[in-house]
Amino acid sequence: MHGDYGSQIRGRGVVGVAEDGFFEQCYEVVRQVPAGCVTTYGQVAALLGNPRRARFVGFAMHASPGMAAGVPCHRVVFKDGSLARGFAFGGEGVQRRMLEEEGVAFLPDGRVDMDRHLWEVL
């Protein structure tokens, strides 16, 4: 069980990246994000050595098995702190609620306080 994450998507858009383990790499990186912290698609992509593949990271998250597999995809947000809309976990605000539960502070604008919770690689 595992390894076949990317194989599920393959329609037209992306995938094949999984052949390089891109998906798994994304999951591995996201898995390292501690609770109460968030990271960005570009950050994950950069850690993989491909800052331009931020969009593919998004796909990986979309296809991510979820917390059940140890992939807190809800901790992955936009570079400006915004959250995915209409695609996340089956409801808007759900992701935000999960982050708040972990202690992530949100700005009045509805964005994550990146200055405070942006995950930094050590």
Add this chain to the structure above:
DNA sequence: CTTATGACTATGA
């Protein structure tokens, strides 16, 4: 080869 799609990012008005 060109077009279309995509949980992104950067830039310009």
Add this chain to the structure above:
DNA sequence: TTCATAGCCATAA
């Protein structure tokens, strides 16, 4: 500051 557009990579048709 917010909104709109372009660029980005990769795959499929």
